[in-house]
Amino acid sequence: MTAATALTTGARKAVLHRMVMPGHICPYGLKARWLLRHKGYEVEDHWLTSREETDAFKAAHDVRTTPQIFIDGQRIGGHDDLRRFFGLKVADPKATTYTPVLTVFAVGMLLALALNWLTAMPLIGIMTIERFIAITMMLLAMLKLQDVERFATMFLNYDLLARRSVPYGRVYPFLELGAGVLMLTGTLEWLSIPVALIIGGIGAASVFKAVYIEKRELKCACVGGASNVPLGFISLTENVMMVAMALWMLTGVAH
Structure with a gap:
């Protein structure tokens, strides 16, 4: 003006x-x-x-x-x-929010739909879900890889295997990324399936134990070590998706 x-x-x-x-x-x-x-x-x-x-x-x-x-x-x-x-909202930098992980899920779905469009596949179908899970795994791994040490430190708050073997926290993002790439391309299933089952299974058990058994209020490391995402149902979803994808591929129904 x-x-x-x-x-x-x-x-x-x-x-x-x-x-x-x-x-x-x-x-x-x-x-x-x-x-x-x-x-x-x-x-x-x-x-x-x-x-x-x-x-x-x-x-x-x-x-x-x-x-x-x-x-x-x-x-x-x-x-x-x-x-x-002016009566407008002021964001609290310390407040917990699911926005980061929900954004990853939304972008993962858009990328899966775009990939289906480019490859002349039906927009809605089993292939869409498979690609969505694989792409989302890769996106989540990318966020963790921005600062592996910070992620690994936050991961120690609740992951059962990382507590027994600290280096596992540093390796986890690479395993998640690798499994996602292999699942998206449909290659080396003998490797991607057990990796997804192991890291997804341990992750699901860790989140369930920390949140639903011990009733602890923690921040999830799922989108990197600097996030304010609360550990809970959506955090559990990341791990359940990996396990579900691995079991689906294991049955051979998708092939």
Whole structure:
């Protein structure tokens, strides 16, 4: 919104102080400016162009962070404070959520459908489920492989085999990825089936014991060691899918 438009529409005025330096432009300052304009405010945008200027501003207003927003002469605070001012949700970085793993499942299904489309296979059928499971295994393994050590550390909180043999936690993502690739391509079933049965079976037993028997509240390492996904039913699903896929392939029904 331009200044002229703001005046003609009677938009309220907000003052924004944000860092805009040669090597750094504060992303939260940009988000705050967009949100203010989106809410119909005319934004008086003040740039803090050096560390010295930023420190002086913080000292003058007795604040610890920038950006800082003022509306009608009242200091609102930073970007999160501005969202609260408008009655918008502010995400809690420590809150548990199933969103990461549900996103993986959704993308896995889309990739399976896309692969069926490209190979002229029916979009809905047994092949779709097989490909979905294999692709999802690969996606989950990829997330674990971003930081194997961090994953392995979180894995030790509940996995029964990892507790007996610590190196298993570091190997697990590679086993999951390898089994997923082999299952997707339908090769070396003599290897992929037992691998999926073993890691999926142990994983399912571990989650069931920790959550449903010991009633422990833990975070799942299924999407990597930095996740806030709670250990529970959806975590159990990852392992059950691997076991189900291996048993299906073992029966030979799919071939």
